[in-house]
Amino acid sequence: MRKFRFRFLNSLFILLFFVFIALIVIIGNLFESFVFKGSSENTLQTMWSTLVVTFLIGFLFTVYMSSRVSTQLTRPLEGALKVANELANGNFKARTYEYQMDETGQLSHALNILARNLQNMTSSYEMQQNRLMTLIENMDSGLILIDAKGYINLVNKHFKETFEVEADQWLNKVYHEAIPFTELSSIIEETFMIEKTVRKQISLPIGIEIKHFDVSGAPILVNGDKLTGVVFVFHDISEIKKLEQMRKDFVANVSHELKTPVTSLKGFAETLLDGAMENKAFREHFLKIILEESDRLQSLIQDLLDLSKLEQAHFSLDWQKVDVCQLAENSILIMKKRADEKNITIDFSSDENAVISADANRLKQVFLNLISNSINYTPPGGKIRITVTKQGETVKFKIADTGIGIDKEELPRIFERFYRVDKARSRNSGGTGLGLAIVKHIIEAHHASIKVESEPGEGTSFIITFLKERK
Template identity: 65%
Template sequence: MKRFRSRFLNAQFVILFLVFSILVVFIGNLFEGILFDNASEEALSNMWLILILSFTGAFFIIVYLSLRISNQLTKPLEGALNVANELASGNFKARTYEYKLDETGQLSHALNILARNLQNMTNSYEIQQNRLMTLIENMDSGLILIDSKGHINLVNRFYKETFHIKTEEYLDLLYYEALPYREIIRLVEETLLVEQTVRKQVELQVGIEMRHFDVSGAPILNHDEKLKGVVLVFHDITELKKLEQMRKDFVANVSHELKTPVTSLKGFAETLLDGAMENKAFRTRFLTIILNESDRLQSLIQDLLDLSKMEQKHFALNWQDVDLKEVIDDCLLMTKSKADKKSIEVEISYNGDLQIKGDANRLKQVFLNLIANSITYTPEGGSVRIFVNEEKDAVQFTISDNGIGIRQEELPRIFERFYRVDRARSRNSGGTGLGLAIVKHLVEAHQGQIAVNSQPGEGTTFVITLNKERQY
């Protein structure tokens, strides 16, 4: 614009100079020939001087006016051109001065409206883009965006944290070079081939752990139905798979535990009906077995009902003042015959004030389970030691035996339903496999804590800590 303005002014000056020169010569000659035929040379010289000065003054006045007019014409165009350049470079905040409403003023006004619209559109786009990126980055599923050429354009935070990778390990690389899992590569290839959503459940190794994912590959199509890329979404379903496996194990264990006593009941009943009842010794023996299996079946069903009730939201304890010494003494009395049969010495030590807030019946269930377990898994002639001590704001119950013990890798699972460290020995002992699961639920319902320590062949120690007062 400045170059155009300079050329325009130069052309104006040349034209004006030529026009005025011609006019001066023409008018001078005209006046000299018409008016001053008989004039002296001095008069002619003065006439020429006046003429030249007049035309020179007129020339500068016209030049000045031309400059003013040129500025009025070119300055709005310069402003409009500058704003257009700024808009082209992405600066949508640029504005030009709006002159009077002639053609140039209308142009400036139109450019300002265009700039404002572009700025509003850009701001709206940035807000939407930020919202979308915030959503993608904070979603609880992994996401990978692949373009139509197979390059990875985006990897969200969940995927990077889950698979322990960095952005540069994936970004702008071809998907089959970056992704280390053959199942996912095949899923992307199938999505690109059929141009439809493909969904699979896969098990992938993440570090040293195997995790389950529900992976969806969806094609990205434009308005012309042309493929623009593929988006991969990873839903971590590891916990769901664990729960599903626990449910399957629970059903299988319950079925097995119920099947064993039912089979015994049916078998011995059929044996009696087939003629064994005529023999008094057989009849007494078989009926005793039937009674024991019925007790075992009843115990299993009761434990299942108790555990189910404890896991319900409306399960509540009957809070009252409880003397733990009385509760534990009752439990020792109930297990005395079992300990005497195996010649197991049970030692008990009470220290301090053992009054707490709790449910006496449920606490009796806890201590009875632990004492019975210690006696069951302690060999004949062994010993069980119980210490009940008052702490600052709690009471600690510790029971130790010198029984078979538990391996370290087994300890985290002993509170699972139906989990048995030694299945054959546990089943022969008559346990249901639910005792420790019930103990853990009841201790936690009392807002207490339970811990276990054990060494194979040396024995096991359980420690329960119960608050003296109920925590609200």
């Protein structure tokens, strides 16, 4: 705009300059012919000098007024042009000065309104985009967006963390080249082909483990028919699958554990009815086995009931002051007969006044379970060492045996229901496989912690740390 005004004024001033020269010549000749006819050379020279100066002043005044008027006329247009260029470049905060409300003022006002509307629309759009991206990035499911050409446009944070990938590994790449999972590529291809929602459950190897996903794929359609891309949401259902498998295993284990004593009871009862009852030795032997299997069945049912109570949300403990030393001594006395039968020595030492807030009956159940396990897995002639020590605001109970020990890979599973390190030894000893699961629940209910240390062939240690005061 400035260049145009400069060129225009230059042309105008040159034209005016020649017009003024022509006027000076014409008017001077007229004055010389009629007004100053017969005048002296000095008079004529003075007339021409006056005429030139007068017209020069008039020319300069005309130039000044033309520049001033031109500036007043073009300034609003320059401001409007500058704002228009800023808007075109995406700067919607630009504004122009609104002059008097003539045509140029109205143009400036209209441009300012347009700029404000564009700024409001852009701010609203950016806010919605930020909200959407925040939602996508923080959602508890993986999300991947693929355009109509098959290029991956978006991968959210949860997806990257779950699949252990970096953004640049997949972004802006064709899905069947970037995604290493054939099963997942097939689902994406199916969604593109049928242009309908697809939902499937798949298992994929992620790192060193197999993860299970519920995958939902949906086409993105514009105007109801034009496909612009597809979006996929990945729900990690690995924990659900694990719980489902645990439920199946639990039902299978319970069925097996119940079936064994029931089969024995039925078999020996039938044998007695078939004539063995007449033989006193057989009768006493079979009845003794029936009694043992009944006790085992009763023990299993009682453990199942205890475990069920411990897992209930409204389960509560009978909190009271408990002397851990005295409770441990009582538990050892109860189990001493079984230890003597295997010639196992139980050593016990304790700090004085090891008192905590706890449920005495539940704590006794923990000690009996742990001592029983140590006796079961310690060979004849072995030793069990039990200590109770005070450490600041905590009391530690430790039981260490010289038993068969536990392999390192089996340690994380020993608190699972029905899990046995040595299945044959556990069943022969009458164990139900629920003892350590019950121990763990009771310890957690007391806000305590339990740790296991073991070496195969050397023995196992269980260390429980109690708080002296209830949380």
